[in-house]
Amino acid sequence: MAQSRGPAQSRDEMNEPEQDGKAPDTKLYEELGELARFIDTTMKTLSEFSAPVNSSTEQLPQALTHLTNLKTLTEQGTHEVMLQVEAIQDNHTQISTMLKELTQALQQAQVSPALIQQFQKVGLKLGQDDKRLLDIMTALSFQDLVAQSVNKLVTILDEVEHKLLQLVVVFGPYQKQATKKDQGKASAMLKQLEATKNTSMNQDLADEILKQFGFN
Amino acid sequence: MPADPNMKILVVDDMSTMRRIVKNILKQLGFNNLEEAENGQDALTKLHADSYGFVVSDWNMPVMMGIDLLRAIRADEKLKKIPVLMVTAEAQKENLMEAVKAGVSNYVVKPFTAETMQEKINKIFK
Numbered sequence: 110m111a112q113s114r115g116p117a118q119s120r121d122e123m124n125e126p127e128q129d130g131k132a133p134d135t136k137l138y139e140e141l142g143e144l145a146r147f148i149d150t151t152m153k154t155l156s157e158f159s160a161p162v163n164s165s166t167e168q169l170p171q172a173l174t175h176l177t178n179l180k181t182l183t184e185q186g187t188h189e190v191m192l193q194v195e196a197i198q199d200n201h202t203q204i205s206t207m208l209k210e211l212t213q214a215l216q217q218a219q220v221s222p223a224l225i226q227q228f229q230k231v232g233l234k235l236g237q238d239d240k241r242l243l244d245i246m247t248a249l250s251f252q253d254l255v256a257q258s259v260n261k262l263v264t265i266l267d268e269v270e271h272k273l274l275q276l277v278v279v280f281g282p283y284q285k286q287a288t289k290k291d292q293g294k295a296s297a298m299l300k301q302l303e304a305t306k307n308t309s310m311n312q313d314l315a316d317e318i319l320k321q322f323g324f325n
Numbered sequence: 326m327p328a329d330p331n332m333k334i335l336v337v338d339d340m341s342t343m344r345r346i347v348k349n350i351l352k353q354l355g356f357n358n359l360e361e362a363e364n365g366q367d368a369l370t371k372l373h374a375d376s377y378g379f380v381v382s383d384w385n386m387p388v389m390m391g392i393d394l395l396r397a398i399r400a401d402e403k404l405k406k407i408p409v410l411m412v413t414a415e416a417q418k419e420n421l422m423e424a425v426k427a428g429v430s431n432y433v434v435k436p437f438t439a440e441t442m443q444e445k446i447n448k449i450f451k
Binding site: 194 | 342345435436437
């Protein structure tokens with residue numbers, strides 16, 4: 110903060126002192142000084158957070174990959190279960206047809222009605238299992254809901270990555286070692302970040318930003 | 326008039342698992358002529374290329390959303406009478422008024438059971 114108090118002092122002499130003995134201009138000057146010191150301290154404190162922010166930003170692409178894998182794995186698992194369910198359903202259809210034919214043949218051969226009833230009971234049991242198989246099939250629609258939630262999370266994480274990278278770029282030049290060249294790059298990167306706001310984060314841009322500020 | 330088990334049904338969903346589930350349910354309900362499309366645009370192309378008796382469509386899809394497919398079907402002289410059953414996720418329930426205004430025949434909310442699907446189809450083709 111500038112230390113020159115000349116203009117304020119000269120105006121002090123022209124103003125009436127207030128109750129606390131200080132002219133309004135002097136009071137304003139002191140308050141502005143306080144504010145400047147407060148902002149400076151805050152900026153320093155915030156810049157100390159830039160390391161964890163960078164660390165989080167670096168890990169975000171991994172989180173996105175994990176989420177995408179989660180979606181793919183649940184999809185693969187669901188398809189595998191469906192494949193097995195469909196195979197059992199096909200078998201059941203064939204067994205039901207065979208049972209029907211067998212029952213008819215037994216009726217024509219006039220075998221014991223008790224035996225025919227046993228066959229019919231097997232058919233009923235198969236029907237009950239078919240209902241269960243259909244319930245398994247419909248329960249697998251959870252995968253679609255998981256995929257939709259994962260997609261929403263990916264969008265949110267993308268947004269967070271944008272914000273974190275903006276913080277990295279803003280606080281990067283505030284570091285002591287930052288040069289004017291770095292500050293110029295930061296400005297250009299902020300513009301690029303703004304341009305990709307409504308689209309998926311370009312990985313090259315994210316990597317470049319982290320690289321420029323020493324986080325590879 | 327009950328639903329014709331031989332009518333051609335188009336199942337529209339961007340998720341392959343959901344297409345498979347819906348097709349399986351429809352098959353178990355006695356429908357055998359089942360086709361699928363990945364999004365609204367794909368569905369429109371197929372609807373124009375062949376004769377379909379029923380469309381089961383997801384709401385949230387890339388390229389063309391279910392609601393836009395519905396509007397396109399209702400605006401098309403050749404397709405406008407095809408019944409459309411909309412399938413939505415719980416979170417998209419509030420969009421249903423939009424679908425009703427656009428002329429949806431009925432809807433089911435995911436996750437749904439085979440009984441619900443049967444009930445909705447019965448209501449559409451009663």
